[in-house]
Amino acid sequence: MLRFIRNKKGQTAIEYLLVLTVSITIGIIFTKKMKDYLIENPNSVIGKQLNILKNTFDQDPKCKYCRYQLI
Numbered sequence: 808m809l810r811f812i813r814n815k816k817g818q819t820a821i822e823y824l825l826v827l828t829v830s831i832t833i834g835i836i837f838t839k840k841m842k843d844y845l846i847e848n849p850n851s852v853i854g855k856q857l858n859i860l861k862n863t864f865d866q867d868p869k870c871k872y873c874r875y876q877l878i
Contacts, residue, residue: 845851849858 846853848854
């Protein structure tokens with residue numbers, strides 16, 4: 808194993824693994840931050856639309872959720 812790591816192919820393979828690990832970590836951190844910013848933030852574009860829909864459905868009795876029973 809040490810022999811493989813000490814040659815140039817082994818060094819290149821480990822460098823590629825490190826680059827892959829770092830890029831995956833950065834991607835995960837980026838998606839978590841964007842989720843917090845875009846979706847879970849009440850002042851975001853999606854949060855504003857969800858608030859508008861919630862207010863519409865809560866105020867108008869025609870838009871309320873109805874259950875229908877099947878015979």
